Amino acid sequence: MTNRREGPRRRAQGELEGLVLEALGEADGPASAGWVQERLGGGLAYTTVITILTRLLAKGAVTRERSGRSFAWTPVADQAGLAAHRMRKVLDGESDREAVLASFVTSLEPEDERLLRELVLGTEPDTKGTD
Structure with missing residues (x-):
């Protein structure tokens, strides 16, 4: 018998960033964080998606433009x-x-x-x- 907690697998560093970039690359144009969240599935929190997008923005891998009260995100790097x-x-x-x-x-x-x-x-x- 094991005493290991069952839970979501811990992702490798940068894995989520890669998945977010991949999802944005599949979009027909700039995409909202909500669209990215839906595309990724797997119960990823909206705040987590925003955090990843903000990190990608700081790295110059995405750009964002105002879209209503939110932002629309576009990949710059793959x-x-x-x-x-x-x-x-x-x-x-x-x-x-x-x-x-x-x-x-x-x-x-x-x-x-x-x-x-x-x-x-x-x-x-x-x-x-x-x-």
Whole structure:
């Protein structure tokens, strides 16, 4: 017998932000927090959605415009842009940027290292099999 409390699964850091951005990306235009809340389902509180949208606004991942008494939200960045923002934030917090970048690059899988090299050199990434 286990004494574990059953409850909602704890989400990974940034997971909700990614889900909110994904939902906004599916909207036909600017969307309300209520629309995002409905789209996500799962019993997420309206205040939680507002908090996530406000954090995304501070990160430059969304914009907002007045819509009646509320706001309509539009994505500016996608999940990849949000991940890049988090990576930059970590890097900005380190004093030895060269050591951090060197450690990061040497820890990459060979395919990721190749892709990064192509991106840095400005060459076309090898995308065989895609249009």
